[in-house]
Amino acid sequence: MRLSELLNRKVVSESGQRLGRVHDVRGELAGGRLRVTGLIAGNLLGILERYGVATHGSGGPGQAKVHGHPVIPWERVVYVGSEVVVRD
Numbered sequence: 001m002r003l004s005e006l007l008n009r010k011v012v013s014e015s016g017q018r019l020g021r022v023h024d025v026r027g028e029l030a031g032g033r034l035r036v037t038g039l040i041a042g043n044l045l046g047i048l049e050r051y052g053v054a055t056h057g058s059g060g061p062g063q064a065k066v067h068g069h070p071v072i073p074w075e076r077v078v079y080v081g082s083e084v085v086v087r088d
Helices: 044-050
Strands: 010-013 018-030 033-042 069-073 077-080 083-086
Touching: 018 069
Parallel strands: 010 083
Antiparallel strands: 010 018, 018 033, 033 069, 077 083
16 A cells, blocks of 8 residues: 555544544654554544644644644554554
């Protein structure tokens, strides 16, 4: 899967709660490879994060939100299909 294929996918919890859409992906380089560490999801305003508008911090490990939108740790992702399903 390409990272670009994750963008704009709906995100839902296993219990069916809608969490918005994927607006950006967080990752880190390790050994010359990109490792996805999280997804930034939320409502339409979350797209501002992708463009760097009014962001707060780097969105790195330990930071629960970026620009008021949740950073979902990749470890919580249980399935990627037409929607991204994450653990509650």
